[in-house]
Amino acid sequence: MFLQIEFESDIPIYQQIKNQIIRGIALGELKLGEDLPSVRQLASDIGINFHTVNKVYNQLKQEGWVVIHRKSGVMINPDLNVYNNKQYIESLDELLKFTTAEAYLRGVTKEKFIELIEENYNKYF
Amino acid sequence: MFLQIEFESDIPIYQQIKNQIIRGIALGELKLGEDLPSVRQLASDIGINFHTVNKVYNQLKQEGWVVIHRKSGVMINPDLNVYNNKQYIESLDELLKFTTAEAYLRGVTKEKFIELIEENYNKYF
DNA sequence: ATATCTGTTATATATTATATATAACAGATA
DNA sequence: TATCTGTTATATATAATATATAACAGATAT
Incomplete structure (x- = not known):
């Protein structure tokens, strides 16, 4: 693997x-x-x-x-359907609170952060 | 506090x-x-x-x-300057790899994800 | 049938991370 | 002198992580 x-x-x-x-x-x-x-x-x-x-x-x-x-x-799972339960969204939201806060204070601009997100998402299809 | x-x-x-x-x-x-x-x-x-x-x-x-x-x-720290060392960017990048992958598979669209980022960033000044 | 592959379960042990408990020390301050 | 700071030392408890051996039951290939 x-x-x-x-x-x-x-x-x-x-x-x-x-x-x-x-x-x-x-x-x-x-x-x-x-x-x-x-x-x-x-x-x-x-x-x-x-x-x-x-x-x-x-x-x-x-x-x-x-x-x-x-x-x-x-x-x-051939029938993958792990779609967003409310619990997951909450945990993601919590993670992003602290991740964005530190990134901001370390000089990572909103635009730069979003760029990182897009780079990743563009690899998924 | x-x-x-x-x-x-x-x-x-x-x-x-x-x-x-x-x-x-x-x-x-x-x-x-x-x-x-x-x-x-x-x-x-x-x-x-x-x-x-x-x-x-x-x-x-x-x-x-x-x-x-x-x-x-x-x-x-009154002279806060924790600005992005390469090491931090790497760890942020690594975190976003897995966070975006799971979010994507759970049905969180790129647009929704970015919206969550902006909601957070807009609170920082 | 027998050997071999699966996941599963049980038990035991080792190490590290997390958190607490008490005690004491040294510097600063009222 | 009493009281507040952070700091250090020592000890203990619990949980998380990882390993080590062994065995079991179902499936499959020989």
């Missing part, structure tokens, strides 16, 4: 994997219905314990990103 | 305090040069241990948000 883990990061390994899988879906690098490696395979590839991957897959399942069939394995 | 801590949150208390102080500066609720409560006073107000507040103040000092004079106390 395309996963790139930074072991020295302050972001937990399981979170890095979740982030990159979700971004992989948005970028189209992971197609809906596509199989993911088995928990043991991915753990082996990355060089981590399989429980960590198992935790990732279960959380992704819980949030609707993947479906798990016992023994056919894990695949990106 | 205006701090509102959620003890059940998955965001650590010290991080919540940092977030709200930085946002307080951006909103103008905290003026440059303004005194902050002493570590013991703020801890008492919130109902937490003073070491937690001490940790916050030291990190804020480390990052340039406040200055600490032994015994005059802690104040918002």
